[in-house]
Amino acid sequence: MSNNPLKRLSFAAFALLLLAGLLASGCATAPAPAEAPAKSEVPTPADTAEQPKDPNDAYLSTYKPLPSSPVLITNATILTAAGDRIEGGSILLQDGRIAAVGRGVQAPAGAITVDATGKWVTPGLIDAHSHLGVYPSPGDDANADGNEMTNPVTAEVWAEHSVWPQDPQFPLSLAGGVTAMLILPGSANLIGGRSVTVKNLPAQHVNQMKFPDAPYGLKMACGENPKRVYGEKGRAPSTRMGNVAGYRRAWIDAGEYRRQWNEHRERQSRKKESQDQDQAQGAPAGGDRTPVRDLSKETLAGVLDGEILVQNHCYRADEMLTMIDIAREFGYKITTFHHAVEAYKIADVLAREGICSAIWADSWGFKMEALDGIVENAAILQKAGACVVIHSDSAQVIQRLNQEAGKAMGAGLRMGLDLRAEDVIRWITINPAKSMGIDDQTGSLEVGKMADVVVWSGDPFSVYSRAEKVYIDGGLAYDRNDPSKRPRTDFELGLVELEDAGGER
Amino acid sequence: MRMMKAFLLLLALPAAVMSAERAETVAITGGRVVTLGPAGTIDGGTVLIQDGKVRAVGRDVAIPSGARRIDATGKVVTPGFMDSLARLGLVEVAAVEETVDTRTQNDQITAAFNVADAINPRSILIKTNRVEGLTRAVIAPAPGSSLIAGQGVVIHLGGPEDFLLRSPVAMYGVLGANGRNFGGGSRAAALLRLREILHDAREYAKNRSAYEQGETRDLAVSRLDLEALQPVVRGELPLVLAVNRASDIQAALRLAKEEKLKLILAGAGEGWVVADEIAAAKVPVLITPLNNLPGSFDVLGATLENAARLHKAGVTFAFMSVAAHEAYSIRQQAGNAVAYGLPWDAAMAALTTVPARLWGIGDRYGSLEPGKDADVVVWTGDPLEVVSYPTEVFIRGTQVPIESRQLELRDRYKDVGSSVPPAYRNP
Numbered sequence: 001m002s003n004n005p006l007k008r009l010s011f012a013a014f015a016l017l018l019l020a021g022l023l024a025s026g027c028a029t030a031p032a033p034a035e036a037p038a039k040s041e042v043p044t045p046a047d048t049a050e051q052p053k054d055p056n057d058a059y060l061s062t063y064k065p066l067p068s069s070p071v072l073i074t075n076a077t078i079l080t081a082a083g084d085r086i087e088g089g090s091i092l093l094q095d096g097r098i099a100a101v102g103r104g105v106q107a108p109a110g111a112i113t114v115d116a117t118g119k120w121v122t123p124g125l126i127d128a129h130s131h132l133g134v135y136p137s138p139g140d141d142a143n144a145d146g147n148e149m150t151n152p153v154t155a156e157v158w159a160e161h162s163v164w165p166q167d168p169q170f171p172l173s174l175a176g177g178v179t180a181m182l183i184l185p186g187s188a189n190l191i192g193g194r195s196v197t198v199k200n201l202p203a204q205h206v207n208q209m210k211f212p213d214a215p216y217g218l219k220m221a222c223g224e225n226p227k228r229v230y231g232e233k234g235r236a237p238s239t240r241m242g243n244v245a246g247y248r249r250a251w252i253d254a255g256e257y258r259r260q261w262n263e264h265r266e267r268q269s270r271k272k273e274s275q276d277q278d279q280a281q282g283a284p285a286g287g288d289r290t291p292v293r294d295l296s297k298e299t300l301a302g303v304l305d306g307e308i309l310v311q312n313h314c315y316r317a318d319e320m321l322t323m324i325d326i327a328r329e330f331g332y333k334i335t336t337f338h339h340a341v342e343a344y345k346i347a348d349v350l351a352r353e354g355i356c357s358a359i360w361a362d363s364w365g366f367k368m369e370a371l372d373g374i375v376e377n378a379a380i381l382q383k384a385g386a387c388v389v390i391h392s393d394s395a396q397v398i399q400r401l402n403q404e405a406g407k408a409m410g411a412g413l414r415m416g417l418d419l420r421a422e423d424v425i426r427w428i429t430i431n432p433a434k435s436m437g438i439d440d441q442t443g444s445l446e447v448g449k450m451a452d453v454v455v456w457s458g459d460p461f462s463v464y465s466r467a468e469k470v471y472i473d474g475g476l477a478y479d480r481n482d483p484s485k486r487p488r489t490d491f492e493l494g495l496v497e498l499e500d501a502g503g504e505r
Numbered sequence: 506m507r508m509m510k511a512f513l514l515l516l517a518l519p520a521a522v523m524s525a526e527r528a529e530t531v532a533i534t535g536g537r538v539v540t541l542g543p544a545g546t547i548d549g550g551t552v553l554i555q556d557g558k559v560r561a562v563g564r565d566v567a568i569p570s571g572a573r574r575i576d577a578t579g580k581v582v583t584p585g586f587m588d589s590l591a592r593l594g595l596v597e598v599a600a601v602e603e604t605v606d607t608r609t610q611n612d613q614i615t616a617a618f619n620v621a622d623a624i625n626p627r628s629i630l631i632k633t634n635r636v637e638g639l640t641r642a643v644i645a646p647a648p649g650s651s652l653i654a655g656q657g658v659v660i661h662l663g664g665p666e667d668f669l670l671r672s673p674v675a676m677y678g679v680l681g682a683n684g685r686n687f688g689g690g691s692r693a694a695a696l697l698r699l700r701e702i703l704h705d706a707r708e709y710a711k712n713r714s715a716y717e718q719g720e721t722r723d724l725a726v727s728r729l730d731l732e733a734l735q736p737v738v739r740g741e742l743p744l745v746l747a748v749n750r751a752s753d754i755q756a757a758l759r760l761a762k763e764e765k766l767k768l769i770l771a772g773a774g775e776g777w778v779v780a781d782e783i784a785a786a787k788v789p790v791l792i793t794p795l796n797n798l799p800g801s802f803d804v805l806g807a808t809l810e811n812a813a814r815l816h817k818a819g820v821t822f823a824f825m826s827v828a829a830h831e832a833y834s835i836r837q838q839a840g841n842a843v844a845y846g847l848p849w850d851a852a853m854a855a856l857t858t859v860p861a862r863l864w865g866i867g868d869r870y871g872s873l874e875p876g877k878d879a880d881v882v883v884w885t886g887d888p889l890e891v892v893s894y895p896t897e898v899f900i901r902g903t904q905v906p907i908e909s910r911q912l913e914l915r916d917r918y919k920d921v922g923s924s925v926p927p928a929y930r931n932p
Binding site for chain 2: 001053081137138139168169172177208224344345347348363364365366367368371372373374375376380383384396399400403406407409410411413414415460461464465466491492496503504505
C-alpha cells in the first residue's frame with residue numbers, strides 16, 4: 001500500500017532532519033520539510049521494469065494543503081497531547097509543519113502573529129469514527145450510501161466511493177475543531193468494506209481530501225446489527241455464532257487468495273531471474289497464469305499483510321474477546337474496537353493487547369448490547385493504561401468531541417480519578433491518530449508534525465469554549481471571526497440565509 | 506374561567522402522603538445558591554429544607570438544631586432541572602420492542618391515548634437521569650401514524666410514590682413533514698384534516714346525545730378522541746405541535762389563532778426565522794438547541810443560535826431532550842445555547858422556572874423559594890458545564906442516593922484486574 005519513505009522514516013529521525021534544517025537556516029527561513037515523492041510522479045525505469053503498477057494507485061490522494069504563511073500563535077495555554085501543558089506558550093506553524101512549540105519562540109520574518117492571550121491551543125481534533133459524506137445531511141435515502149446491505153461480507157466496497165464532498169456536515173465539524181477523520185462504512189455487515197482517512201478540508205472530490213499515505217482501515221462489525229439485518233432477510237448470519245462463522249470463512253478464503261498471489265509473485269520473480277539468464281542465452285520467455293483479482297479478498301489480504309488496519313465495531317466485552325481469538329487464529333491485529341460500550345469490563349486485556357477503544361462518552365441503552373454503557377468507560381480504560389478514543393459516530397457529536405471528552409472526564413473525577421486536561425486531550429487527538437495509523441504525522445503538537453492546530457476561546461473542555469481558528473497543514477481552514485474563512489458547501493448556497501442574519505449554523 | 510378552574514381541580518391528584526424521609530430537616534450551607542427566584546443568586550447562602558419544602562433561603566438563615574448539615578462550600582446549589590419533553594419511563598431499551606410504549610399505532614384512538622398508564626416509575630433510566638440533576642419531566646407520546654399523538658403528563662423523578670404530578674398536561678400532534686405523511690400526502694391536507702378533527706370535536710360537544718343515539722353524521726375520529734379533545738378545543742389544554750420549517754410554524758400559528766387553541770411549538774428548528782411572529786402570538790416553544798444539522802428539508806435553517814435569537818425576539822422557550830436515556834443532556838444543550846449567545850440566566854430559567862410555569866406547576870417547583878417543593882441539587886461547579894456533576898440531589902425534600910444501575914456497573918469494574926470474578930463483586 002504505502003511506499004512513502006516518510007512512513008518508513010521514524011518520526012524522531014524526521015524531526016531531527018527538520019530541526020537540522022531550521023538551525024542551518026537560522027530559523028528565519030526554514031526549508032520546506034523533505035516532502036515524500038508523490039505517487040503521481042513519474043516512476044523510475046527500474047520501478048516500471050520490476051513492479052507492475054498497483055491498480056489501486058488510481059485512487060491515491062491528491063490532497064493539497066491551503067496556501068499558508070508562517071504563523072506564530074503566542075501567549076496561549078497549550079495542550080500538546082505529548083506531555084505537560086504549556087502556560088504562556090507559543091507555537092510556530094511553517095511550511096505546513098509545526099516548526100517550534102514552547103515558551104519564547106521567535107517569529108520568523110513575515111510571520112503572522114496571533115495573540116492567543118486567554119486562549120487555549122490544542123492539536124486538531126481527530127474523529128476515529130465518522131460517517132460524514134456517506135450519510136450526509138439532508139438525510140434522505142437518495143444520499144444514504146453508508147451500508148452496502150446486500151451481502152454480509154462486502155470487503156470490496158470502499159467508503160470513499162460513497163463520500164459526497166458537498167455534505168454540509170463537513171464544515172460544521174471543521175467549526176468544531178476537527179481536522180481529520182476516519183470515514184467508515186456502516187455496521188450492517190460482518191465485514192463492511194474499507195474506511196478512508198480524510199483531512200477535513202473542503203474539496204470537489206474525496207481524493208482531494210484523502211490523508212496522504214494514511215493506511216486503509218477495514219470495517220468489521222460484531223453483534224446485533226449483522227445478525228439482525230441478515231436474519232431478517234432469512235439468511236446467515238442470524239446469530240452471533242453465525243457471525244463468527246462468517247468472519248472465519250472470509251479469513252480462510254482470504255488466506256487462500258493471499259497464498260495464490262504470493263506464490264504467483266514468487267514464481268514471477270523466480271522466472272524473472274531465470275528469464276534474465278535465458279534472455280542472456282537467447283531463450284523465449286515462459287508464461288504463468290495471473291490469479292484473477294478479487295477486490296474483497298484483496299482487501300482482506302491487505303489486513304493479513306498488516307497494511308490495512310482492522311476497525312471493529314463491537315459492543316459487548318465477551319464479543320470483543322471472541323474477536324481477539326479470531327484475530328489470533330488468522331494472524332492479524334485488531335487496531336480499534338469501535339463503540340466498545342463494555343470495554344471497561346476488559347480494560348486490562350485491551351491494555352495488554354494494545355487495542356484502542358473508540359467510544360462515546362455516554363450513549364447507551366438504545367439496544368441490548370448497549371445496555372451496560374457507562375459514562376466512566378473512558379476513565380476506567382485510562383486507569384488501566386489502555387488507549388482511549390472518544391469518537392462521534394454522529395454528525396452532531398463530531399461538532400463537540402471536546403465536550404464529550406469533558407463529560408467523560410467529569411465522570412472520572414466523580415469516581416475519584418485525577419484526570420487532567422493534558423491527559424484527556426489525548427482522547428480526541430493523538431489516540432485517535434494512533435487508532436488510524438497516522439500518529440507519526442499528526443495528533444500532537446510536536447516539531448515536524450503536520451500543523452493541524454486549533455485555537456480555542458478558552459478551556460476546550462468547557463461548554464462555553466469554541467474553536468476560533470482551525471489550521472490544517474498550516475493553512476487557516478476556519479476562522480470563526482471571519483465569515484470569508486467559514487467554508488460553505490454548494491448545498492448550502494441559496495438556502496435559508498443564516499449568514500445574512502449575522503450568524504452561523 | 507370557572508370551567509378552567511374546575512378542570513384544573515379535576516386534574517389535581519391526591520396530595521402526597523408525607524414520608525418520614527421527606528420530613529427530614531436539612532441545611533445546605535456555604536454554596537453559591539442560584540435560586541432562580543426573587544432572592545437571585547446568593548454567594549455563601551443557605552438552603553433550609555423541611556417537610557419536603559424549601560423552608561428558607563438566604564445568607565442568614567437560622568438553622569434548627571436538629572438539622573442535618575451539608576457543606577456546599579465551593580459548590581453551586583440550584584433547583585432540580587426539568588425536561589420539557591422526554592420519554593422517561595416509556596422506554597427501557599429502544600430496540601427491544603416490548604419495552605417501548607411511546608406511541609400508539611391504533612389510528613382510531615390517538616387523542617385519548619395518555620402515556621400515564623404506560624409509564625414505569627421504576628425504570629432504571631429514572632435513577633440514571635436524576636443523579637445527573639434532572640428532577641422533573643414532561644413525558645409525551647411520540648407520533649404514531651396520526652396527526653394527533655396523544656396526551657402527555659408531568660412526573661417527578663423521586664421514585665414511584667405519587668410520581669404523576671399532572672395528567673394530562675398537554676395534547677401532542679405533528680405538522681411539517683411528519684404531518685404531511687400522516688395527513689394525506691401534503692402539508693395542506695394535514696392542516697385540513699386537523700381542522701376537521703377539531704371541528705368535529707366541537708360538533709360532538711354540541712350534539713352529544715344525538716351522537717350517542719347515532720343521529721349525527723360520521724365524525725372524523727372516535728368517540729374517545731372526540732371526548733379527549735374537548736379541553737383542547739376549549740383552549741384549556743395546550744396542543745403541542747411538532748413543527749420545524751418556518752412556513753409550517755406560521756401555518757400552526759394561523760391554525761391556533763383561528764381555532765382559539767392554546768398552542769405550544771415543539772422543535773421550531775427554523776423558529777428564529779419567524780421569531781417575531783411567535784413572540785407576537787405569545788406561543789411558547791420547546792427547543793433542542795444542539796439540533797443544528799440541515800438534516801432534512803424541514804430544518805435547512807437550523808442553527809445553534811436559535812435559542813439566542815428566540816430569546817432576543819422575546820419568545821418564551823424551554824428545553825426538551827426528546828430522549829429517555831440521556832434526558833439529562835438538556836443541561837449540555839443549555840450550556841451550548843449560552844455558548845451561542847443566550848444569556849446564562851435565560852438558559853437556567855429555561856431549565857427550571859419557565860417549564861414550571863408552562864406546565865402548570867410553578868406554584869410548587871422551579872425556584873428555590875420558601876414554600877416550594879425542595880427539588881435541590883448541589884453541583885461541583887457551574888451546572889451547565891459538562892465536567893460538573895451533582896454531589897447531592899433532593900427531590901421534593903427527599904435526598905435521593907447517587908445510585909443507579911450504571912454506577913453499580915462502574916463500581917463492579919473500577920478496580921481493574923481484580924482477582925475476584927465480577928459476579929462476586931458488589932453483589
